[in-house]
Amino acid sequence: MSRPTLAGTLWPESPGARAAANLRAAISRLPRPQGRHLVRSAGARMELAGDLHVDLHHAEHLIEKSSGTTTSTPESWRSDLLPFWDEDWVLLERERYRQARLHALERLGEQLRSQRRFGEAMQAALAALSGEPLRESAHRLAIEVHLTEGNAAEALRQYDLYRRLLRSELGIAPSTALRQLVRPLLERPED
Secondary structure (H helix, E strand, C coil), rough: CCCCHHHHHHHHCCCHHHHHHHHHHHHEEEEECCCCCCEECCCEEEEEEECCCHHHHHHHHHHHHCCCCCCCCCHHHHHCCCCCEEEEEEHHHHHHHHHHHHHHHHHHHHHHHHHHHHHHHHHHHHHHHCCCCCHHHHHHEEEEEEEHCHHHHHHHHHHHHHHHHHHHHHHCCCHHHHHHHHHHCCCCCCC
């Protein structure tokens, strides 16, 4: 990418000279692990060093192939993209990646649940919940894992946790579909 384009992308509200100065300052403060340069400059063009591996690219690759081959929750799926940045260009990319990551975690959890690998399935559900505590599909997955495993009390506990969280945060109730999932447990007659 050209220096002016990169500077304008990273600092869109700064005048060209200020954005260029910000870019120079940012590049000068980049770490140099083991003496390696992370960015290469060729005249007016900038690029990442050829031997640099970007964890986002690796995570996205794992998400793409998670339709059946991934069998555990990759560490790179546990956090958001550039969590402390608030520039507009980062916000959209962060949300795109977050949604892809959450869907992949839920898909992985479903696969593991169907393989009766309940501990790993629950870890995938909990990883999705740590990414978005109000996400009903992740709570549903956790409840379904408990139900498939035969842990009715745990399923009800998860449902109640979600119900209380929704009420306190948004003032709403879980969906009808989720209530239907646990209704048989609530209506069981005592022996």
